[in-house]
Amino acid sequence: MSWNRKHLLDIESLTADEITTVLDTARAFKAVGERAIKKVPALRGKTVVNLFVEPSTRTRISFELAAQRLTADVINFTAEASSLKKGETLKDTARNLEALNADFIIIRHSASGAPHFLSRFLKASVINAGDGAHEHPTQALLDVFTIRELKGRVAGLNVTILGDILYSRVARSNIWALLKLGAKVTLCGPATLVPRVFEEMGCRVTHQVEEAIAEADIINLLRIQHERQRKTMFPSIGEYTNLFGLTQARFNRTKPDVLVMHPGPINRGVEIDSELADCPRSVILQQVTNGLAVRMAVLFLLNGGKGPQELAT
Amino acid sequence: MSWNRKHLLDIESLTADEITTVLDTARAFKAVGERAIKKVPALRGKTVVNLFVEPSTRTRISFELAAQRLTADVINFTAEASSLKKGETLKDTARNLEALNADFIIIRHSASGAPHFLSRFLKASVINAGDGAHEHPTQALLDVFTIRELKGRVAGLNVTILGDILYSRVARSNIWALLKLGAKVTLCGPATLVPRVFEEMGCRVTHQVEEAIAEADIINLLRIQHERQRKTMFPSIGEYTNLFGLTQARFNRTKPDVLVMHPGPINRGVEIDSELADCPRSVILQQVTNGLAVRMAVLFLLNGGKGPQELAT
């Protein structure tokens, strides 16, 4: 159990050991969220900047709360009305934030690789909160945390990711995390959005949803991202639901202990039947709770915390 | 003196005793605002979310400061750029916020009943910060707090509410609070905006402004809300001022100790003469100061505080 990284840029470069260290640390922080006083002083006097060039309320709030509960000071920097709009480069914006003694820069950006770019010249710790269609590492960490918490393990489980794989940073980070921890990953969706090339990563690819979910221990549904898809990839919402939506009829033919996951926000009636989203096998809201614990763990470890044993003392 | 509620949804369902408990508690918190160090640790480690689906800087800041002074962590969630814009339902948004271990969700929404809806499935405490044309309970509580503070009592006073009653959540909450505490309430404004049906609540209705204010101990002016009125209700701003504005000439014929109130922001020269807004009988800014104390009291009581006697120890 060890952590020596300064940045969290992606899952691809993490070892299984490092992922497990985050999960173990997050378990300790989840207990903090259940206390009457949900705060620890681990990051007191540290400055965390949320540099969200691409808008996201949900992930920004999760990071903001994670930082607050570690007693850090938090600054929200959004692209609107900012110096980025005045023609300043991302590099200059980031170096200016660092010059304000920022200790952490959490970046969401529409360009793949933006966090890696920043990490090459910043002394602050950089956390990738989603970069283009590349990676969204804390989402994958919270997903495997949730699986491990509820199933007791990740290795050997059948995990099916259903939806737009090609343009999804959530899918890409999940695939890396699941394969590193020994899960068997099946990808399913329209052929245009789930190309065979993913087989080279070690995944099974199918375009038959019934087959994809029949033996699944976990079904991870992706949000249909209208905004990121070219029109030609995608005939219509209604047709997507008909062919790939998780309906009650399809759900009835899955394993009785299957878990349904979704990174949110969900489109009720599109990728998932509205009642299924609220059924006991849906763990969507537990993912949200776990996301906070995982982000506290990431901030804690990047700050030099050495894992949960330190938090306990 | 008692408080056992988990939510503050409206004034209608409160007893006079409960209202009095809030007022007494707020009096203790007003003293906190006058200290050099304006903070108490009552809500340390608690998370307060301002879920403002309808924009409001003024009320949001008042709640935000109230939470900060109780040492809570505060998250501002506004509708712009949020998942609500991506088609997420209000229920899912609220449940997601709760999954982040939010202890309080303060909601402003254009739909009447939105806070009640949330309270039916959330474990967090819900505070109504204004729902459509229905209620705005903390505004009414700060109004009766101000009356009681300056007049020594509420029972038996003549309170005239002047303006758009029909579409005003401020009016509706004030009417409930004033009647429960024993005031005599007169409503006045254009006939289209002050229908006779309000007499059934126990109010006097008149469309003659001079008569409405002649015996008033309190004149509570409402803001002319251009955005919420249908064109047919309302001929022109100038005509409103001529017929119902609180001018110097009209003010001269009121009781010498009358108090002028307004929930703000004021339209100088429309519902009130600009100089009157700044005259010694205007208590508009004292309402703002008291609003902060009342909101601290509400958060404190909903958190399980048992009233001012506890705060004193």
Place this chain on the structure above:
Amino acid sequence: MSWNRKHLLDIESLTADEITTVLDTARAFKAVGERAIKKVPALRGKTVVNLFVEPSTRTRISFELAAQRLTADVINFTAEASSLKKGETLKDTARNLEALNADFIIIRHSASGAPHFLSRFLKASVINAGDGAHEHPTQALLDVFTIRELKGRVAGLNVTILGDILYSRVARSNIWALLKLGAKVTLCGPATLVPRVFEEMGCRVTHQVEEAIAEADIINLLRIQHERQRKTMFPSIGEYTNLFGLTQARFNRTKPDVLVMHPGPINRGVEIDSELADCPRSVILQQVTNGLAVRMAVLFLLNGGKGPQELAT
């Protein structure tokens, strides 16, 4: 060494002694920013409001962090969606914020004199964060702090300010601060933007950039503010760069120990060659770091702190 002011409205009315007190205090606060725990409790329980009627992410964040590191509570009030949009006057907005027991109101406004206006009726301390083309006092303080820190003194140095002087509040505040501390100030730029009238303040005015920078110890470049200039003043960006931009060729003929400053955000390739912005003689990012220390010092002194000797104890 002394400070008895309640507001920081401009540099023009400060004495050299007062400026020096801010600089000495800022030096102590700069050390705070280099600690592992970057916080002091000097403003605990105080409320700071950022009233930014004109948008600015950079300056707002610097003030917000300064207040956080002094352990104050901070509220951001921006013009969007605010009551100012509903027709409320600036005076009423400010008095409402004060009624919330705000201790500091930091205002940025497009109207020159807006902070002075507020200071005439507010009990809260007012800090000018930039008012129209008038002054931006904390920018000038951080600039002279940076000069003194790196050159050991300000008196006797040749400081050239290059760019749009006429419409620049940064230039105006810098001129006052530099002259009061005994520097020799040269202004340079297009004749339409650098009129001879500045000679009456005690500056040298030239329209020949090579001459302006030849003997300079400091070159302070101003951002070309497209938004504030009338079209007739300014032929084209390309022509500005040709005539007044700090190019490598021009830089080669400056003193070997010259420092290049810029208030940011920089337009790379317009007022400064991109490589020069990153060269060792560029102190642009040090200005940002120093800005935070200077703003902490200003808040500290306005709060009644008596200078760095007090902070040390």
